[in-house]
Amino acid sequence: MDPTQAEKNFIECILECLEYNPQVMLALEPINRYETNLCNDTRSAKAMIDKMGKPNLRMLVDTFHMNIEEPNIIESLKRVKDCISHVHFADSNRWAPGCGHINFKEILMALKEFGYQGAISAEILPKPSAAECLRLTMEHYHRLGL
Ligand SMILES: [Mn+2]
Numbered sequence: 001m002d003p004t005q006a007e008k009n010f011i012e013c014i015l016e017c018l019e020y021n022p023q024v025m026l027a028l029e030p031i032n033r034y035e036t037n038l039c040n041d042t043r044s045a046k047a048m049i050d051k052m053g054k055p056n057l058r059m060l061v062d063t064f065h066m067n068i069e070e071p072n073i074i075e076s077l078k079r080v081k082d083c084i085s086h087v088h089f090a091d092s093n094r095w096a097p098g099c100g101h102i103n104f105k106e107i108l109m110a111l112k113e114f115g116y117q118g119a120i121s122a123e124i125l126p127k128p129s130a131a132e133c134l135r136l137t138m139e140h141y142h143r144l145g146l
Helices: 003-020 042-052 063-069 073-079 104-113 130-144
Strands: 026-028 057-062 084-089 120-122
Touching: 003 026, 003 042, 026 042, 042 057, 042 073, 057 063, 063 073, 063 084, 073 104, 084 104, 104 130
Parallel strands: 026 057, 057 084, 084 120
Antiparallel strands: none
16 A cells, blocks of 8 residues: 555544544554554654644554664663653564563663653563463563562
8 A cells, every 4th residue: 555545544543543532542553664664663653643643642662673673772762751651572583581682671771760650561472382481571570670
């Protein structure tokens, strides 16, 4: 689909949802370029959020996508800090935190520094098994002081 038309359709649909119940908050998640061609990074997602101008539209940031798209994850987090409503932790390979090369300690320090109070959830591949990646995630979270 033509990107301009896709954006127009997207805005129309999301605005309808946002206005249907302003008490319900939606979170726009920037997804890397290999999975979609709309809002691939925090800069374009922020522009989209600003364009729609609704207080019940915020941003969900995902470290896996940020690792692919953001020149500097920490600087990007700081730039959109007032928009963030949820955080997905996944390592560079979409495995459990600690199984790739993302520095979660510095990400967590940045989130704490600007007073992020929302949830941090793990969105990871269940490899080698769901139970094992849960164990690895919790072990890493505990090492981070979560
Ligand atoms: Mn995600």
